[in-house]
Amino acid sequence: MSRAGSGSLPRYILQRAVLVIPMIWVILTLVFVVLRVAPGDPVSAALGGKLDQQALDQRREALGFNRPLIAQYWDYLSSVVRFDFGTTFSDNQPVLHVIRDNGGATLSLTLAAFLIALLVGIPLGLVAGRYRDSAADVVIRLFGILTYAAPIFFVGFLLQVYVAKPLGLPTSGAASPITVFTVKPVTHILLFDVFLSGNGTAIEDVLKHLLLPAVTLGLLICGVFIRLVRVNILQTMQSDYVEAAEARGIDRGKVTWRHAFRNALVPVITVIGLQFALLLGGAVLTESTFNWPGLGQKLVVYINDRDYGAVQGIVTIFAIAVVLISLLVDIVNALVDPRVRY
């Protein structure tokens, strides 16, 4: 690599990675305080009425709820370090298995949604910012505001009534039962597994099921991208270096593309990290709307069951995912923007 100052890049990544550890610790502590310290007795909340007093006491004992809080806290942290996220109370299975069985669906949904949001949002934002106050700008901005203002389940509702019904698209689940049955689980992510199987009808089936949920979730983020890209373009179009490039007689198109657009997209990368949090929140709603068998839907089910163990485990996983994504974003950012490495 002949990058100027390339020596500082690995160091920057290392520094940033080390900072992740205290951040995760703070978040884990927060999760523990909120879910374990605040609510009183989770076991009877989850299972009260289903088991008799003796069985409840046994469960409490087994889960360590009668030990001092500080010991429970230590248990929690050390088990997370061992990638053990606890067990669910209601159906008594390791949270890790829940993640394995449902995480793939959430991953493919969020990835597809993210792709749609990028492909739609960034070009629209560029056009709106470049041709400020034109008719295109007005329409695009309104579209951006509407996609943000329309709640996921409302978009889902409209798509189900006005699109899925006339076109005969599926509105529930990630695939037909037959597909789930025939495709061999390799990665435990159905989207990848069908492509590995090479089964044409199964691929079509999975993509058909993915289409509406992904569009619904994608539209949510797309509005954020439009707004952000547009504002950044407005700022970079007025920047000193764009004027300087124009003073050198560089083609208007090249000035717009190389100077204004590229610089406008740098902060977008940073914000993508923040959007991931929004995306996860949106995934919960999308999954409930389309009955998508992902972690978000599972979380809602466990919440309605008052299952603290499952909620704590899933929330912990989400928290760690968010922190790791933000680390990834910072690294990408450093690769793109030479100034960051300083």
Added chain:
Amino acid sequence: MSIELIDEPVGVHPQEPVISARDVRVWYGTTRGAIRAVDGVSFDLAPGETLGLVGESGCGKSTLGRGLMGLLPDGAKRDGQVLFKGRDISSMSRKAAYQMRGRELAMIFQEPMTRLNPLMRVSQHFEETIKQHAPALSRAEVRERALETLRLIGIPPTRYKSYPHEFSGGMRQRLMIALALVLRPAFVVADEPTTALDVLVEAQIVQILNDLRRNFGTSMLLITHNVGIVAEACDRMAVMYAGRIVEQGSVVDVFKNPRHPYTRALLRSTISLRTTGLNFIPGAPPDLVDPPDGCRFHPRCPDAMNVCATHNPVNIERPGGGRIECWLSGPDDQIPAGGKQPLKQEGLAVADEA
């Protein structure tokens, strides 16, 4: 060391000016009305000549420089003639005028820190600029040309692949100068090129600008509020006040015999070794939305006469060469009777409020 770089003696007849501005006006739109930032300015610039444009902040000197380049914000209007080697730029098509930038006309800006694209290497800036105007050049030729220019400006070739943020302010201004001159434009506008730099760096940049004529054969409009720089780096100077050039002539002559009261005040207000007290010009520059009648300087002028408050001064030949517009220098036959009486100033408070 660098004489070989004047690859051809600039292709103009010695007497024909490179730039010839005739009655140029540049007005800005605002929420209150039009600001007459440049209001009827004429000057000529000979090949290889440097004209220093001085005046207080807000007198329109930067606007004039940008107006010549065609770099104006939305809502600004320009008229008058700007002849570049005999062709009128202001009546050209937008596209044709745009294409002249960088190749024939170049600009050096005030603040070098933000003028380079932070995501592009120095090399990419040069390649982009050269390729834009000389697409036939090979990669190697482009590189050679860029490095040659950088060398003349004092930047070692080892820094060619660096990013802008790896340079100091002074170095970045050198880069901007090199970038402006890499295509050997015939005319450069330098808009306060040293204002944002510290004093030692300023001296180096002034030296570089001073060498430009020798190295590049470029004509330059050097905009500055620092009279000292004009004395060091310019052949002729033009003094601007409230949108008009009130006096222009050779630097030596204007410094020795300033004719316009504003020029005198401006020269007096600079600090030198012989300075014993601080001089300043009382009052503030006028509001350019609604400039005063007659001579725009009359409310602050110590020598104002009655005629100054009512009649625009006439632009005439300046004794000692150049042009001047001030009733003190005449023409006497156009001054109405009693016009030479000293003007009763209503106190400078009025001007202060403007």
Added chain:
Amino acid sequence: MMRGLLGGLAKPFTQTAGLARWMLVAGLVLTAAFVVMAVFAPWVAPYGFAQSAADGARFPKAGPPGADHWFGTDRLFFDVLSRTIWGARTALEVVVLSILFCVAIGVPLGLISGYHGGWLDRILVLVMDAVFAFPSFLLAIVFSFLLTNLLGGSVIAVALSLTAIYIPQYFRVVRNTTVSAKEATYVEAARAMGASDGVIMRRYLFGNVVQSVPVLGTLNAADAILTLAGLGFLGLGIQSTDAAEWGHDLNRALADAGSGIWWTGLFPGLAIVLLVTGLTLVGEGLNETLNPTLRRRRLLPVVMPARAETTITGEEQQ
């Protein structure tokens, strides 16, 4: 004084051009319409939000829009128009409450943290940053899960859940302004005169710091409405019989989508879209007028008069 205030309020209107101004006006009109609906819901709405019969006659079950029920009725025999209008009241209550809670908790915390600094400040900043980094909707889910356990599915419980996710923003803004304001000369002067920390915070810093709160509140309101509806949709918010809540109504409507009943979902959904759009337009409009890098002033066109006199400065110096 009065004129200065009015001038300040009118500034976003007088100083903006075209689009930004229209956005602001449209947003204000939309928002105001919903506030009116919320405040006067008992008089505006034809029926109560949990009313399934009028004058002894039962409403039809999932009846389509018609003369009696402009927006139709849902499966629980409720009038959709009435529930849509009453929903505005619930939304307003929750948003206003949560902003009040945010101010009541976030502002003092930020003041104390910023003023005293030290370890307390560091811990609070760390915790708040962690909360801020966390997906806010998930956080709202967790909090409403806990709070509905403790308080039941009431307006207060939902408002508190929203408070939990927005507090970090108030804390951050107030803390940062406090940190910079406490170095100001007038605070130093007050300290030199022997004012106690409490007095300085209440008298000198509070007024300064609290100015940024209304802006933040407006910005958060749109997001709060969406979060509230999201919680309602998941069944974590307010129960249908306690109050009309758009999100929860949409949840019930989703079951109807398959059978072609569109009116139960369309109207509450549109209400959310319109209100959030209105608030967003106000926010964007204000942003465009207050943020100098985005602002586009209304410029008067430049008209250059033809050359006056013959001062076409005869520079033909041949």
